Amino acid sequence: MPVEITMPALSPTMAEGNLAKWLVKEGDRINPGDVIAEIETDKATMEVEAVDEGTLAKILVPAGTLGIKVNTVIALLTEEGEDIKKITDIKSATSSIFVSDQAETKGIVLPEMPVAAPVFTPPPRSTKDTRVFASPLARRLAIQKGVDVGSLYGTGPHGRVIKRDVETDIKTADATLKRSGDDQLLQFFTQGEYEIIPHNSMRKTIAKRLVESKQTVPHFYVMVDCELDALLKLRSRLNKATHSALMGVSQTDENSIIVPKLSVNDMIIKAVALALKMVPGANVSWLEDGLARHAHSDIGVAVSINNGLITPIIRHADEKSLKTISSEMKELASRARQMKLRPEEYQGGTVSISNMGMFGVKAFSAIINPPQAIIFAIGAGEERVVAKNGVPNIATMMTVMISVDHRAVDGALAAELARTFKGLIENPLAILA
Amino acid sequence: MYDVILVGAGPGGYATAIRAAQLGFKTAIVEREHLGGICLNWGCIPTKALLRSAEIKCFLEHAKDYGLQLDGSINVDIQAVVARSREVSARLNSGIHFLMKKNKIDIIWGEARVIRGAVDDKPAQIIVRKSEKLAVEILAEGVYEARHVIVATGARPRILSGVEPDGKLVWTYFEAIAPEAIPKSLVIVGSGAIGVEFASFYRDMGSVVTLIELQPQIMSSEDAEISIFARKQFERRGIRILTSARIQKIEKTAQSIIAHIYHDGKGQIIHAECLISAVGVQGNVENIGLESLGVAVDSGCIITDVWSRTNIPGIYAIGDVAGAPMLAHKAEKEGVICIEKIANLSTAHPLDKGRIPGCTYCTPQVASVGLTEEKAKNAGYDIRVGRYSFATNGKAIALGQDQGFVKTIFDRNSGQLLGAHMIGAEVTELIQGFVIAMNLETTEEELIHSIFPHPTLSETMKESILDAYDMVLNA
Numbered sequence: 001m002p003v004e005i006t007m008p009a010l011s012p013t014m015a016e017g018n019l020a021k022w023l024v025k026e027g028d029r030i031n032p033g034d035v036i037a038e039i040e041t042d043k044a045t046m047e048v049e050a051v052d053e054g055t056l057a058k059i060l061v062p063a064g065t066l067g068i069k070v071n072t073v074i075a076l077l078t079e080e081g082e083d084i085k086k087i088t089d090i091k092s093a094t095s096s097i098f099v100s101d102q103a104e105t106k107g108i109v110l111p112e113m114p115v116a117a118p119v120f121t122p123p124p125r126s127t128k129d130t131r132v133f134a135s136p137l138a139r140r141l142a143i144q145k146g147v148d149v150g151s152l153y154g155t156g157p158h159g160r161v162i163k164r165d166v167e168t169d170i171k172t173a174d175a176t177l178k179r180s181g182d183d184q185l186l187q188f189f190t191q192g193e194y195e196i197i198p199h200n201s202m203r204k205t206i207a208k209r210l211v212e213s214k215q216t217v218p219h220f221y222v223m224v225d226c227e228l229d230a231l232l233k234l235r236s237r238l239n240k241a242t243h244s245a246l247m248g249v250s251q252t253d254e255n256s257i258i259v260p261k262l263s264v265n266d267m268i269i270k271a272v273a274l275a276l277k278m279v280p281g282a283n284v285s286w287l288e289d290g291l292a293r294h295a296h297s298d299i300g301v302a303v304s305i306n307n308g309l310i311t312p313i314i315r316h317a318d319e320k321s322l323k324t325i326s327s328e329m330k331e332l333a334s335r336a337r338q339m340k341l342r343p344e345e346y347q348g349g350t351v352s353i354s355n356m357g358m359f360g361v362k363a364f365s366a367i368i369n370p371p372q373a374i375i376f377a378i379g380a381g382e383e384r385v386v387a388k389n390g391v392p393n394i395a396t397m398m399t400v401m402i403s404v405d406h407r408a409v410d411g412a413l414a415a416e417l418a419r420t421f422k423g424l425i426e427n428p429l430a431i432l433a
Numbered sequence: 434m435y436d437v438i439l440v441g442a443g444p445g446g447y448a449t450a451i452r453a454a455q456l457g458f459k460t461a462i463v464e465r466e467h468l469g470g471i472c473l474n475w476g477c478i479p480t481k482a483l484l485r486s487a488e489i490k491c492f493l494e495h496a497k498d499y500g501l502q503l504d505g506s507i508n509v510d511i512q513a514v515v516a517r518s519r520e521v522s523a524r525l526n527s528g529i530h531f532l533m534k535k536n537k538i539d540i541i542w543g544e545a546r547v548i549r550g551a552v553d554d555k556p557a558q559i560i561v562r563k564s565e566k567l568a569v570e571i572l573a574e575g576v577y578e579a580r581h582v583i584v585a586t587g588a589r590p591r592i593l594s595g596v597e598p599d600g601k602l603v604w605t606y607f608e609a610i611a612p613e614a615i616p617k618s619l620v621i622v623g624s625g626a627i628g629v630e631f632a633s634f635y636r637d638m639g640s641v642v643t644l645i646e647l648q649p650q651i652m653s654s655e656d657a658e659i660s661i662f663a664r665k666q667f668e669r670r671g672i673r674i675l676t677s678a679r680i681q682k683i684e685k686t687a688q689s690i691i692a693h694i695y696h697d698g699k700g701q702i703i704h705a706e707c708l709i710s711a712v713g714v715q716g717n718v719e720n721i722g723l724e725s726l727g728v729a730v731d732s733g734c735i736i737t738d739v740w741s742r743t744n745i746p747g748i749y750a751i752g753d754v755a756g757a758p759m760l761a762h763k764a765e766k767e768g769v770i771c772i773e774k775i776a777n778l779s780t781a782h783p784l785d786k787g788r789i790p791g792c793t794y795c796t797p798q799v800a801s802v803g804l805t806e807e808k809a810k811n812a813g814y815d816i817r818v819g820r821y822s823f824a825t826n827g828k829a830i831a832l833g834q835d836q837g838f839v840k841t842i843f844d845r846n847s848g849q850l851l852g853a854h855m856i857g858a859e860v861t862e863l864i865q866g867f868v869i870a871m872n873l874e875t876t877e878e879e880l881i882h883s884i885f886p887h888p889t890l891s892e893t894m895k896e897s898i899l900d901a902y903d904m905v906l907n908a
Contacts, residue, residue, distance in 0.1 A: 135874030137849050144847070157780065163849070163874055 003052045003077040007061075009070040010039060010046045011343030017041045018066045018146070018201065019074060028056045030077065037063075037074070040201065044310075044346070045339040054079045066146035134161035141166040202308040213367050217286075218406045221365050224418040226425040228264070228381045228396040234428045235262055238322070264381065265301070265355050266326040270431045272353055272376055273297035273317035275421040282417040283350050285371040286408040292371075300349035300369065301329060303336045310336050311369065313349040322432070357381060363399040373405035374417070398425070434556055435461045435579040437772065440545045440721065443470020444477075445752030445764025446585035447529050452769045454536035456776040461539040461577065465564035468529040468540070470587050472761040474522050479610050480630055482518035484794050487637035491796070498833055509638055515611045542573040547582055547722040551747025557582040559722075581747055581775050584735060585768060586721055588714035588753035595682045596622060596710050602690050603683065604709045606631070616640050616706035620692045622680050624651035626793040628711035629667070633795035636672050643673040643703050645680055645694060652793065656805040656854040658820075658840060663856055666797055666836060683708060716754040739783035741771035749775075763789050790868050792861035797837045800864035803852030803871060806842055815845040817877075819901025823857040825908055826896075827888040834858035839897040841867075848876030853894075863891055877902055 007017065020040040024030060030050045037048040054077040061074040068074065132150040134142070138161045142149040147169060149161055156162035186194075199207070239261045276283040276297040285292040297318040300311035312332035314325055335341055354366045355378040366377040379399040386395045400421065404414045424430050436458035439446040446462055447469065453460040467474050486509075496503045533540055541561050549558035556578040563574055590605040592598065598605045609631050615638045621628050624646040636642045644651065644667070650660040651667075651674060664674055678696035685691075692703045716734040728743045728750075729736040734757075735750035737743055743750055749771050752764030766784055773781040790802040809816050823829040823837040837857020844851055853867035870880055877898060885895040892907075899905045 136876045136879050137847060137874035140876055140878075141847055155782075157782070 002057055003054060003079060004073045005036070005048075005050070005075040005077055007068045007070050007072045007074050008039065008048055010041060010044075011347065014041060014070060014343060016067045016069045019061050019063055019068055020045055022059060022063045024056050026056055026059055030054060030056055041343060044341045044343060046342065047340075050077075052077055052079075065144075067148065068146060132161070133158065135163065137163050138166050145169070200307070202310075206308055209369070210367050213370050217368050217370055219365075219368060219403050220406050220411065220414070222402045222404060222411075222414045222418045223363065224400050224402070224422050226398045226400060226422045227386070228398050228425065231264070231267055231425055231428040232381070232396060234432075235264065235267060238262055242323075262322055262326050263329075264357070265353075265378075266322055266329060267428065267431060268355065268376075268378060268425070269299050269301060269314055269317055269325050269329065269353060270320075270322055271421055271424040271428075272351060273299055273314075273320075274424055274431055275417055276351060276374075277318045278420050279413065279417045281413050282374060282404075282409050284373050284408045285350070286373060286405055287371070291408055294350040297351065298349045300346070300352040300372070301333075302352060302354040302366075303333045305337050305339070310341065310346050311349065311352055312336050312341055312346050351375065353378060357398065363401050365401045366403050368403050368405055370405075373408040374414075375403045376421075377401040377403065435459050435539075435577065437461075437581045437583065437775070438463060438541075438545075438557075438559060438577060438579040439583050439585055439768075440547070440559065441470065441585040441587055441717075441752075441754075442468045442529070442540070443585060443587045443752060443764065444472045444761035445587070445768045446470070446583070447532070448765040449583060449585065449751060449768030449772050450538045451532060451536050453772045453775075454538050456772060456778075458581075458772070458776070460536075461541050461579070462533065463541045463543065463545040463559070463561055463577075465542070465544045466566040467526060468533070469522070469526050471589075473525050473529070475607055475610055477761055478525060479518040479522045480606075480634070481794060482521040483514060483610065483634050484630065484796075486514045486517065487634045488796065491637055495833070509615060511612060511615050511638070519611065540573075541577065545721060547584070547726055547728075547748060548576075550726060550745035551580060556580045557747035579747075581749060583741070583768065583771060584721065584723075584743075584748065584750040584754055585752045585764065586717040586754045587764075588716050588759055590710065591713045591715045593622065593680065593710055593712050596680060596708065596712075598710055599685075602685050602707045604707055606709075606711065609635075609709045618689075618705040619643070620645060620690070620703055620705045620708040621711055622708065623711035623713065624648075624653070624674075624676075625711060625713060626652075626791070628709070629663070629793055629795040629799075631709055631711065632667065632672050636667075636670055637796070641673075641705075642671075643675065643692075643705065645678045645692075646674070646676045647679055649677045651676060652799060654791070655799060655801055656840060656852070657807060659799060659801065659854045659856050662838065663795070663797070663799055666856075667795070670796070714753065714759055716756070718754060740774040740781075741767055758786065758789055758791065760789065760791065788868065788871050790864050792864065794861060797834070797857050798860045799856050800860040801852070801854040802864055802868050803850065804842060805852060805854065806840075809842050809844075809851045814851060816851065817843045817845050817901045819843075819897040819899065819905070821893045821896035821900055821905065821908065823890070823893055826890060826893050828890050828892070829858060831888070832858060832890075837893075839893045841894075841897045841901050843877050843901050848878060850875065850877070850880070853897075855894075857890070857893070859890055863894060866891060866894055 010017065018040040020038040022037050024036045030036060031053050032050055034050045035047045036050050039046045039048055056075060057078040058076045060076065061068055061072065133154065134149045135156065139149050141163060145166060147166060152161045152165050152169065154161035154165050280293065283294045283297060296316045299314045299317040301314065302309050302311050314320065314328055317325055332345060349372060351372055352369050352375040354375060356364060357378050357380040360380050363379040364377050366375045368375050377400065381396050381398040383394055384397040385392050386397065402414060402418055437453045437460045439450045439462040442462050442464035450460050450462045472478065490507060490509065493503060493507045542564065543561040544564045545559045545561050547557065547559050551557045557580065558576060558578050559582055560576050561574055596603060600608055606627055615635065618641040619635050620643045621632050622645045624644050628644060629652060632642050632644045650657060651664050652660050668674060675694060675696045678694050681693040681695050681700065683690050683692050689704060689706050690708050692705065692708060694701050694703060718730050718733055718735060723730055723735065726745055728745050728748060735743055735755050737750050737755045741749045741751050741755060751768040751771050753759040755767065770781055770784055787803060790800060793799040804812065806816065806818060819841045821839050824835045829835040837860065840854040841850065842852040843849065850867065850871050853864065855864060880898045885891050896905050896907055900908065
């Protein structure tokens with residue numbers, strides 16, 4: 001019997017995914033642990049490793065297929081000594097069950113009917129119970145493309161889904177937006193002077209989530225200026241100390257080894273985590289029936305990646321040392337840029353940080369990432385003239401804008417969080433604890 | 434003031450007018466000569482009547498094949514044949530009068546000229562003058578206004594330089610459709626639908642026919658295999674065919690013509706009693722005010738968008754004058770879509786020109802829809818092709834008309850029916866099955882599941898589909 005390779009669930013919530021790429025071809029010898037394919041979810045590309053050894057007999061789901069349900073058989077593996085050619089005629093277990101089903105209910109025993117593998121799997125039922133009107137060609141193309149035909153916006157007679165609807169792949173929900181929108185918008189531009197870059201699944205997710213956030217979450221904003229000089233001084237001392245410790249006293253050439261350094265961002269992550277611990281009323285999520293109060297500070301940090309962004313999460317940042325946060329962050333950011341994050345590494349999180357300080361941005365307001373209630377928007381640290389006790393002083397200042405979900409957190413509480421955060425940044429020894 | 438004025442009462446114009454009236458528009462139609470246009474009066478319909486006479490003549494000549502003894506001879510009374518054809522047209526023509534009246538559509542007799550588009554909330558304007566072609570003088574001159582003016586002026590025979598029609602020796606379809614006598618010999622230039630239908634008719638009526646085609650195959654828009662099969666059938670019936678042949682000039686004597694043809698690298702001369710020029714048609718874009726109004730025209734056709742709008746607001750164009758394919762059923766559909774869009778019906782969809790069937794009523798008949806094999810390949814499709822011959826179809830054999838075949842072309846990947854091409858008895862009536870299949874976007878699977886009645890010619894369609902999937906039963 002051939003071994004079935006199924007669509008893996010890459011996270012507990014994953015229901016379906018896209019088969020981005022096959023890294024092996026039919027006839028290839030496969031050992032356990034070999035990376036055989038890449039699966040794309042809405043946020044990440046994951047590698048699928050082989051569990052069994054054998055020869056890849058047949059790829060059942062071609063690369064580029066979208067929306068493959070978890071546990072769907074995607075390929076067949078022959079074990080030692082099995083004839084690959086026989087696999088091509090493998091009958092589907094489901095189809096033989098299907099055939100005998102009716103007879104059994106009537107108490108008639110029919111000999112099992114030998115059936116060959118169906119060329120096309122039956123179309124998946126729409127999530128809705130209502131009848132879907134679609135042309136046979138549209139149904140078939142939808143299956144080939146891995147699209148639920150019931151989710152498509154039909155432009156045929158009486159809204160019937162036809163071939164071109166599968167090709168344009170406009171979902172019912174955003175059909176009004178796109179259909180009337182795109183044509184009308186494009187008329188403002190000269191034809192030939194623009195190109196259309198189709199949205200990838202990450203872009204679509206970002207768009208959907210942010211529209212949802214801005215439309216359903218009542219944002220308000222609290223801005224606070226923090227003096228950074230003490231934090232910068234501490235950082236410099238910590239980095240030097242780490243360096244010496246790593247080098248040992250005998251080492252003289254300081255530049256021979258690159259030592260990972262703490263970044264201001266690492267310290268901000270810790271400060272946010274501790275501030276939330278100290279103002280627990282702000283570490284919450286708005287639910288329909290209540291407020292979820294989080295026990296720990298799981299901090300999502302926005303990482304800009306090619307044509308999108310992702311927020312890997314530092315779990316329990318309130319309990320982690322700066323060093324741990326720093327090395328975790330470096331590792332997560334690096335894998336995020338390669339689209340190699342696992343879903344549990346970017347899903348969840350109680351509060352987010354978006355830092356544009358490195359781009360020299362003075363201040364900005366960020367959009368909350370529901371169901372979180374808070375996001376910190378970090379501006380650049382810059383020297384400013386600050387009045388202190390009636391005397392102008394030069395200080396390195398950083399403006400932080402906190403976006404708050406007013407359903408979950410009121411103004412006074414947000415102000416308390418802002419003051420606590422500012423206090424930690426300006427008295428940074430506390431974050432070493 | 435009208436909501437809609439149609440300029441031209443051909444199959445596009447009059448059908449659009451009826452649909453406009455149904456949609457509640459106050460509608461008028463301007464016509465300079467006769468309701469029903471070329472199609473009804475000088476084209477599709479009267480030629481079908483002529484071809485029917487020819488077909489019955491052929492049946493009678495072959496009565497013996499069916500076990501029937503006919504005493505006496507079969508003589509063609511061409512005047513009576515033409516008279517029948519004219520009566521068929523007249524009957525349908527009066528039918529359109531009735532339809533206009535029934536739908537309360539005003540008929541304005543005369544020649545229309547569009548003088549203004551719909552600008553600044555002002556309606557479009559046309560001026561109608563007395564038509565020289567109208568026998569009966571009906572006063573309908575004047576200025577008319579409408580929110581929407583739909584130009585449906587149709588087309589006329591294209592004139593080949595050096596082969597100008599004279600009504601005596603050089604004919605167009607106007608003369609060929611109502612001959613006073615059957616010419617003993619005939620040269621037909623052009624092997625499109627018009628050319629081959631007349632070739633078929635006159636050959637059956639006893640003329641010596643030479644068919645001249647510039648392209649390497651006759652009926653050049655049809656699938657190459659169909660064309661080759663048709664050619665063999667025509668040649669078997671005695672029609673001489675020259676392809677890749679160019680007519681260089683003609684000389685005229687009192688009672689005949691001498692056609693100089695360049696063919697196969699050399700010139701040759703063909704003597705014939707007359708010549709039919711059937712080198713296509715061109716849009717009637719002149720003298721209807723398009724130039725002064727600035728309506729964009731290209732290669733003799735009005736440029737329109739998918740909803741038949743011209744570049745001038747309030748002015749639309751449908752049918753032959755709006756470009757190929759120049760077919761009555763395309764004109765009708767285009768016009769209906771145009772007016773439904775004006776009425777802003779949500780059910781209006783732009784015309785898919787890839788699904789317009791074409792029919793030619795020569796013997797054997799030819800019908801097709803969609804892509805030819807060559808075009809499908811050129812479009813990058815990986816295809817499956819099925820073929821099935823009439824020679825193994827029970828009904829065709831019983832009819833004594835077993836010459837022909839059906840060819841179907843599917844996209845290997847999706848099972849989409851890309852094209853269907855048929856030659857044989859009554860295929861012009863059969864093609865609609867494939868047209869519906871295409872429009873409903875069936876795949877081979879639904880077609881294979883469909884039951885075709887036995888015994889019928891339509892079983893050739895089924896077997897052709899099966900053949901494309903290596904499942905043919907009766908071959």
